[in-house]
Amino acid sequence: MRLYIRLVRFIRPHVFTLSLAVVFMILSAFFDSVSLTMLVPLSDKVLGQNKIVFDRPVPDFLTGIIEKINNTPSLEMLNYVVMVLLIIFVFKGIFFFGRTYLITKLSQLVINDIRNALYKKIQNFSLDYFTKSATGHLVSRITYDVDILKGTISVGITDLVYQLFTMVFLAGIVFYINWKWALMSFGLVPLVAIPIFRIGKMIKKISTQAQEKMGDLNRKLFETISGVRIVKAFSMEDQEITKIGNHNFAFYKIMMKLQKRALVLGPMTEFVGACGGAVVLYYGGREVIGQRMSFGIFMLFLGALLSLIRPCRRLSEIHSINQQGLAAAKRIFEVLDAPIKVGEKKNAKELKLINREITFENVSFGYDQKLILKNINLKVKKGDVIGLVGASGVGKTTLVNLIPRFYDPVKGKIKIDGTDIRDVTFKSLRAQIGIVTQDLMLFHDTVKNNIAYSRHDASDEEVIKAAKIAEAHEFIKALPQGYNEVIGDMGVKLSGGQKQRLAIARAILNNPPILILDEATSQLDAESTRLVQEALDNLLVDRTAFIIAHRLATVKKIKRILVFDNGEIIEEGTHEELLKKNGIYRKLSDLEFLP
Numbered sequence: 001m002r003l004y005i006r007l008v009r010f011i012r013p014h015v016f017t018l019s020l021a022v023v024f025m026i027l028s029a030f031f032d033s034v035s036l037t038m039l040v041p042l043s044d045k046v047l048g049q050n051k052i053v054f055d056r057p058v059p060d061f062l063t064g065i066i067e068k069i070n071n072t073p074s075l076e077m078l079n080y081v082v083m084v085l086l087i088i089f090v091f092k093g094i095f096f097f098g099r100t101y102l103i104t105k106l107s108q109l110v111i112n113d114i115r116n117a118l119y120k121k122i123q124n125f126s127l128d129y130f131t132k133s134a135t136g137h138l139v140s141r142i143t144y145d146v147d148i149l150k151g152t153i154s155v156g157i158t159d160l161v162y163q164l165f166t167m168v169f170l171a172g173i174v175f176y177i178n179w180k181w182a183l184m185s186f187g188l189v190p191l192v193a194i195p196i197f198r199i200g201k202m203i204k205k206i207s208t209q210a211q212e213k214m215g216d217l218n219r220k221l222f223e224t225i226s227g228v229r230i231v232k233a234f235s236m237e238d239q240e241i242t243k244i245g246n247h248n249f250a251f252y253k254i255m256m257k258l259q260k261r262a263l264v265l266g267p268m269t270e271f272v273g274a275c276g277g278a279v280v281l282y283y284g285g286r287e288v289i290g291q292r293m294s295f296g297i298f299m300l301f302l303g304a305l306l307s308l309i310r311p312c313r314r315l316s317e318i319h320s321i322n323q324q325g326l327a328a329a330k331r332i333f334e335v336l337d338a339p340i341k342v343g344e345k346k347n348a349k350e351l352k353l354i355n356r357e358i359t360f361e362n363v364s365f366g367y368d369q370k371l372i373l374k375n376i377n378l379k380v381k382k383g384d385v386i387g388l389v390g391a392s393g394v395g396k397t398t399l400v401n402l403i404p405r406f407y408d409p410v411k412g413k414i415k416i417d418g419t420d421i422r423d424v425t426f427k428s429l430r431a432q433i434g435i436v437t438q439d440l441m442l443f444h445d446t447v448k449n450n451i452a453y454s455r456h457d458a459s460d461e462e463v464i465k466a467a468k469i470a471e472a473h474e475f476i477k478a479l480p481q482g483y484n485e486v487i488g489d490m491g492v493k494l495s496g497g498q499k500q501r502l503a504i505a506r507a508i509l510n511n512p513p514i515l516i517l518d519e520a521t522s523q524l525d526a527e528s529t530r531l532v533q534e535a536l537d538n539l540l541v542d543r544t545a546f547i548i549a550h551r552l553a554t555v556k557k558i559k560r561i562l563v564f565d566n567g568e569i570i571e572e573g574t575h576e577e578l579l580k581k582n583g584i585y586r587k588l589s590d591l592e593f594l595p
Contacts, residue, residue: 003329004322007152010110017109021102025162028095033169035088036303038081099162107154111146118142118335126342127406128367136219141335144214145328148207152325156318163311163318170311173304177297182305184279199261204323206258211331213251220247258324342408344426351424354432354513354544356417357381358403363412365398372398374567376412382513385545387555389588390564396548399564400516403546404433434512438519440499442491447476448483450491451505458509470505472498504536515545519554552585552592561585 011018069077122138174182224240281302287293360378364371373395380386388396401407402414405421414421421429442450451466452458463483467473475498479485491499507515517536549555556575563571563578563585571583578585 003326003333006333007149007325007329008157010113011106011153011157013113014106014109017102017106021099021106022161024095024099024102026165028092028099029162029165029169031088031092031095032166033173033304033307035085035092036170036173036300036307038085038088103154103159107150110153111150114149114332115142115146118146118332121336121338121340124340124343125338126340126408127401128341129338131367134215134219136217136221136223137215138335140211140215140218141331144218145211145331148211148328149325149332151321152329156322156325159314160318163314166311167308167315170304170308174301174308177301177304181279181283181301184283199264199320201323203258203261203320204327206254206261207324207327208330210251210254210258211328213247213254217244217247217251220244261320342405345423348423348425351416351419351421351428351432354382354416358514358544359415360399360402361413361415363402363409363414365395365402365407365409365411371410372567373402373409376569378562378569380544380546382544383542384560385540385543385547385558387558387561388546388548388564389550389552389555389561389585391588392550394564395567396564397518400518400546400548403514403516404430404435432512433514433516434507434510435516436500436503436507436518437516440491440503442487442494442499442502444486444489446481446484446486447479447502450487450502451509453506454510462509463505466505466509467502469508470501472501472505475501513543515540515543516548517545518548519550552589 072080119142122142171182220243224244285298287298358380360376363373363376363378365373376399388399390396398407402409403421405426408422416424416429416432443453448460448463451463455462460483464473467476467483476483476485485493487493487502491502494502547555547558552575555561559574561573561575561578562569563583565584571578571581571585573581575589579589
């Protein structure tokens with residue numbers, strides 16, 4: 001119930017649309033029920049040419065209507081019935097269209113809000129969340145799970161109102177005509193209600209399994225499509241096709257299991273309804289034969305009772321849909337309720353441009369109770385260029401990821417000009433930082449838009465200037481559409497070196513006072529490396545830079561090199577000074593055959 005209430009809260013901003021939809025639902029249900037009353041004059045007066053006979057007292061206004069019908073010639077009454085039926089069906093059509101359109105609009109608005117809320121929450125997570133959550137599973141929650149919720153909102157919540165009012169109007173008719181027969185018929189309801197709730201619980205459980213299988217399928221699809229070059233390079237197409245086929249078939253089996261249980265509810269409801277109808281047919285038929293009730297009144301009762309089967313069956317289907325939706329809602333709220341470990345304070349202030357220094361004060365960081373950085377104390381003055389070296393996994397990239405607050409330290413503080421970076425806005429902090437990583441991220445967009453990603457207002461001249469500094473202008477001009485060339489997913493149309501230079505151009509255009517270069521020239525050939533290195537040397541003037549190097553040749557000329565091991569800074573100095581220490585740096589240098 002708590003999940004259902006939380007879903008309803010998403011409807012609150014669209015309460016006017018919901019209210020209007022409810023009005024149309026009530027009117028649609030009313031005219032659906034009223035249309036059945038035409039059976040009485042049509043059966044008794046027009047076709048049977050008899051008077052309407054009712055075996056119980058009726059209100060004065062109904063007495064007047066019945067007398068008027070009984071005193072009207074059959075042919076004239078036929079004209080009235082035809083006209084009234086046409087009017088009723090015109091109104092039925094209007095209100096059916098209105099309620100369907102408004103329900104669709106409401107569900108699309110709510111789903112739009114939920115998708116936006118999910119994506120916003122995912123964007124606000126710190127990077128540690130993504131180390132534990134597969135991309136495919138997150139995409140599945142935004143797409144597949146949310147799409148299931150659309151059925152819950154459009155059918156499970158709003159259509160529920162229409163079906164309930166239809167039942168109220170029809171039940172009112174049958175109880176008014178003969179409450180004893182009605183009670184006999186409704187006494188069979190528990191026979192179907194108990195199985196419906198039991199099957200509903202099973203459907204919720206199976207639906208959760210189906211959503212997890214879809215997450216696995218999305219994860220595998222994302223991996224194989226984004227890694228298509230690796231798949232082809234190792235001729236693994238057949239194996240990957242088999243794996244996807246297995247995931248797909250597992251999802252198929254779950255869905256068939258789900259549908260089998262959902263579909264059994266309809267026939268079960270109809271059978272119980274037919275049993276009730278059979279009871280009424282027996283007793284009602286005796287009343288008509290004994291002329292204690294006219295055929296038209298009996299047909300109205302039987303028609304209304306049998307018409308109750310449809311909303312009852314629909315309510316059982318709605319229960320099934322709601323159970324699937326609640327399973328999806330649980331997975332969605334798991335994301336929406338997940339804590340944001342790195343958040344912006346409500347009273348966060350703007351960070352001014354760096355003027356003095358960046359300091360790390362007793363900084364430690366780790367997750368899953370494992371420390372990656374241990375008690376780091378470091379002061380980097382404005383304009384300093386720092387090289388970070390060491391084996392893989394010793395904490396170099398983790399250290400620089402703390403500066404833009406991709407993570408927060410578990411202990412200690414990072415300050416810029418004496419201000420704790422946790423006290424400033426994300427935007428003002430990250431606006432001062434340019435990042436070029438070895439894990440390139442380019443978008444399925446034009447070359448120009450990829451370079452100008454952080455500055456959509458950049459002029460063509462500024463984009464071209466940044467590309468020239470990054471030695472990218474010449475190869476961009478050679479592309480069929482130049483700067484308007486769409487480079488494909490992850491820049492698939494470009495070589496590794498070309499993608500690297502676009503990433504460098506993007507950082508250059510942003511013109512940040514702090515640079516983080518994670519082996520930014522790792523995928524360039526010798527000539528491009530030389531040219532881009534010269535551009536980076538010019539770019540580094542009067543900037544504070546952190547250069548992570550897996551090849552020591554990259555940082556050989558840097559005046560301050562930090563050597564990491566086991567999450568700690570164990571050596572510091574110039575290339576020559578570190579060689580003389582005969583420590584880890586010396587070993588790394590010997591492996592590269594550096595003088």
